[in-house]
Amino acid sequence: YQVVCIVSGALNNAAAKKWDLEAWFPGSSAFRELVSASNCTDYQSRRLRIRYGQTKSATTVPYVHMLNATMCATTRCICAILENHQTDEGINIPLALQPFMPEKYRTFIPFVKPAPIDQETKKQKKSKDQKPKAGEE
Numbered sequence: 001y002q003v004v005c006i007v008s009g010a011l012n013n014a015a016a017k018k019w020d021l022e023a024w025f026p027g028s029s030a031f032r033e034l035v036s037a038s039n040c041t042d043y044q045s046r047r048l049r050i051r052y053g054q055t056k057s058a059t060t061v062p063y064v065h066m067l068n069a070t071m072c073a074t075t076r077c078i079c080a081i082l083e084n085h086q087t088d089e090g091i092n093i094p095l096a097l098q099p100f101m102p103e104k105y106r107t108f109i110p111f112v113k114p115a116p117i118d119q120e121t122k123k124q125k126k127s128k129d130q131k132p133k134a135g136e137e
Contacts, residue, residue, distance in 0.1 A: 002031055014040045014068065023080035034077055037069035044068070 006018040015038035022031040042063035045051070051061040085092045090110035098106050 001034075004031075011038075014038070014043045016041045016043075023077070024084065025080060026083050032076060032080070033073070034080070035070055035072050037067065040066045040068050042066070 001021060001023050004020045004022055006020060011018055018036065018038040020033045021035040021037075023034050024030075025032050042065055044066045045063040050064050050066075052064050053061055055061075081094065081097075082091055085094060090108055093101055093105065093107050093109065101107075
């Protein structure tokens, strides 16, 4: 994975700083965003009038600073885990996830049938082999 600090020109009005957490996807040879987090300073709290340290004697009370983050893109995380831990026989379960897996699949999840793309390739090859060649009939 990698953490990327987003350039200021790509930020929205609310964010003073933004970070993206990206995972490597071997299938597309690219990093893709999983989570995004921004420091919005007091931009949002001014509009919402959220302050801290309010007392009757205070003349000016500062606004709170706010963070804004997306939840983890669950399906994208699962895809990253599957792509990075896939073998010819199945999926190796990362150590950090093993305590949450059922005992039967704690360390490895085997494939139970061939990949659909393999079956399609075989069908195409078989139909190609059965077609008569030019000049043969």
